[in-house]
Amino acid sequence: MDYRDYYKVLGVEKTATPEQIKKAYRKLARQHHPDVNPNDKGAEQKFKELNEAHEVLSDPEKRKKYDQFGADWQRYQQQPQGAGRAGQSGGGFDWGQYTQGGGDSGQFEAGEDFSDFFGSLFGNMGGRRAGGSRPGAGPDLQAELELTLEEAYHGGPRTITVNGRNLRLTIQPGVADGQTIRLRDQGGPGRNGGPNGSLLITFRIQPDARYARTGDDLTQDVPVSIYKALLGGEQTVDTLSGPVKIKLKPETQNGTRLRLRGKGFPVYKQPGQFGDLYLRLNLTLPQNLTAQEKELVQQLAALRPAEE
Structure with missing residues (x-):
């Protein structure tokens, strides 16, 4: 089982802040989302890897455990596998201290949403056990809406098309160029019954000659x-x-x-x-x-x- 470098998957440093991790995930998730890349198995796999990396690095407890585990991974690989009791390799390396469920790493499986590496490391805490699946929020989507200065002044109803869907929204008078609003539950679909993401709409105000x-x-x-x-x-x-x-x-x-x-x-x-x-x-x-x-x-x- 190969080690997964979640930081490399998201393209961030190990010292990245939660905000930097979130920003990197959103950017890549939009790029590789299945709705944007229909029938693209490579993009679908990449999207799953991004979700898995974000699942770990966005959770302080999981990230701490992952960072601790990563430091010992090379040592773990160098031990003769199968020596000692289940969950403990030769040389005293205790695999069970990292896995959920008393060190029996074989009782967990990641299934289609998370890798075996994820399931072995986090087990139930990761949300996947014996074929089960943890609900997850869908990705946020982004769109831009152009307005004239008068439309931004008066506000009112507008219709915007995102991914083939027509969404009607009411613009508040006084919006600024570059301002972004969030429409909750209008983003990408959640996984396994989880909530949909949000739709982030950025306003672009056209220059006015007057x-x-x-x-x-x-x-x-x-x-x-x-x-x-x-x-x-x-x-x-x-x-x-x-x-x-x-x-x-x-x-x-x-x-x-x-x-x-x-x-x-x-x-x-x-x-x-x-x-x-x-x-x-x-x-x-x-x-x-x-x-x-x-x-x-x-x-x-x-x-x-x-x-x-």
Whole structure:
């Protein structure tokens, strides 16, 4: 019976944290899942090996026992097998200290879900005895959902297709680009009656030509004619919640920033709360001046000769 290097199966170091082990398992499980690789016996076998490695390394008790056993494996292989009592080889190596059930490693079998190595090492604690099988949770699946900025602003129902299944979900207003939500029980199927995994949906917000988003705040460029900037007046501004009228003071300078409170993005899962909308005023110059307009501009320039 060959030693199984569970760390190598998951591609992690022996010093890996539980979070690193979980991340590595999820990545590889998605890659080799039977639903993704139909009729691929190699992927199916790899998926079983990943589940077995994760079963051990994600459980602190099993991992400790496995690490202790691994250090003695070479010594165990070098002993004359069959010497001494069952579960104990020659030279005093006690196989029974690692196996479940008083050292009789032969009474356990791993069956189709776990290897003989797993069954010999953990026995009943591993979840497989005499053809029985321990339920296990299914793998988590991942998907992405693209939204426009307005769709992220308003939220609402959407349908997403994952592995041929149409799932309807309600998006909360204010979701951010790169934000991930979890739909429990919508992932890969559990094994042996275990619960399904989760579906992790990551939102991708498409860039918007009108607004730049920073957290829950928005910034918008607003063109303003030079006449309105000089003399002041009202200007209508489009916002995601509808048009708003603003008042411009006389002699408003180019690049002036105005703040509209509560006209930004909704705060996620906090109904009634919104960020702010910042307006950046950009003065526009008239083009294709008539002869009369040019003359009037020249007269204005003559009145303020000291300015350049």
